[in-house]
Amino acid sequence: MKPFTCPTCKMDIVSETMHGWVRDRNFGIETGWKQHIITCPTCSEQANARRMAENIARLMGKSHIPPRMQDWHFGSTPGDVDQTAIAA
Numbered sequence: 001m002k003p004f005t006c007p008t009c010k011m012d013i014v015s016e017t018m019h020g021w022v023r024d025r026n027f028g029i030e031t032g033w034k035q036h037i038i039t040c041p042t043c044s045e046q047a048n049a050r051r052m053a054e055n056i057a058r059l060m061g062k063s064h065i066p067p068r069m070q071d072w073h074f075g076s077t078p079g080d081v082d083q084t085a086i087a088a
Helices: 044-061 083-087
Strands: 021-023 037-039
Touching: none
Parallel strands: none
Antiparallel strands: 021 037
16 A cells, blocks of 8 residues: 555555544534544545454455465365364
8 A cells, every 4th residue: 555645634544454533523512512533534445344354254264374385275184083074
């Protein structure tokens, strides 16, 4: 990813899951006279999508098989192992 500056929040985005923050325009009795800070509408959507894709890939798609086990297959399984595991 190439670093860039978000035009809305003016934050330097240097990583894929990074996003900025902006002040909410609503200020008054409905907010309790407090200024709210919300995620930047321009850069947070892409960052959240990348983060979700990363989580899905980590949970579902990516396998973390140790290099010494990558050549393993059921054909190399010893004969005295559970036969239901071999049939699956």
